[in-house]
Amino acid sequence: MVEINTERLILRDWQESDLPIWAAMNADPEVREHLGRLLTAQEAADSMRRFQEDLDRNGFGFWAVQVRSTGEFVGFTGLDRVDEGLPFDGVEIGWRLARPGWGHGYETEAARAALAYGFGPVDLPEILAVTATTNLRSQAVMRRLGMTTDPAEDFDDPEPDSPQLRRQVLYRKRRD
Numbered sequence: 732m733v734e735i736n737t738e739r740l741i742l743r744d745w746q747e748s749d750l751p752i753w754a755a756m757n758a759d760p761e762v763r764e765h766l767g768r769l770l771t772a773q774e775a776a777d778s779m780r781r782f783q784e785d786l787d788r789n790g791f792g793f794w795a796v797q798v799r800s801t802g803e804f805v806g807f808t809g810l811d812r813v814d815e816g817l818p819f820d821g822v823e824i825g826w827r828l829a830r831p832g833w834g835h836g837y838e839t840e841a842a843r844a845a846l847a848y849g850f851g852p853v854d855l856p857e858i859l860a861v862t863a864t865t866n867l868r869s870q871a872v873m874r875r876l877g878m879t880t881d882p883a884e885d886f887d888d889p890e891p892d893s894p895q896l897r898r899q900v901l902y903r904k905r906r907d
């Protein structure tokens with residue numbers, strides 16, 4: 732079991748008690764604006780179980796993120812193998828916070844810790860990040876992490892939930 736502590740956050744295994752907030756945030760149109768359709772409660776529960784299975788199997792994955800001072804679960808941050816069928820391969824960093832978790836710098840803080848874990852114990856030479864061109868908040872996090880993008884690597888999601896989400900950007904960061 733891996734647990735990563737930052738100044739204000741804990742990246743940890745998932746708990747059953749995370750499910751109500753996890754399901755609610757995946758039914759929130761603002762959180763899902765650049766991700767695709769809303770998830771049902773069952774889909775949210777299934778995804779939470781898969782994230783924990785990945786963590787157990789690989790020693791890294793999408794960790795639940797908890798605010799240390801309040802114990803509040805606010806979303807996930809972590810590392811995952813890139814889906815097959817995309818024009819690149821490797822491990823990507825990903826994140827999703829419930830709306831009350833935005834605007835505190837939590838994501839940049841959690842993602843810095845996940846990058847350090849990927850470049851350190853997991854020994855990755857490079858970490859990628861992918862998002863819709865429209866997702867400016869997520870790209871701002873990528874830039875704050877020192878990730879860079881080359882417009883020549885922009886690509887189309889083969890199965891977007893909506894045409895607006897088709898065009899995607901790829902950010903990269905190599906181990907220093």
Ligand SMILES: CC(C)(COP(=O)(O)OP(=O)(O)OC[C@H]1O[C@@H](n2cnc3c(N)ncnc32)[C@H](O)[C@@H]1OP(=O)(O)O)[C@@H](O)C(=O)NCCC(=O)NCCS
Binds near residue numbers: 825
């Ligand atoms: C992407 C996402 C995680 C970004 O959240 P975010 O709150 O914008 O990013 P951070 O947590 O790094 O916080 C940065 C903001 O907190 C502010 N902030 C407040 N207190 C801060 C502190 N102590 N330290 C740092 N920043 C602080 C910053 O000024 C910045 O504000 P700004 O957006 O007005 O410039 C969030 O929008 C999200 O979950 N979106 C939905 C899911 C999604 O799209 N996921 C990505 C798919 S690829």
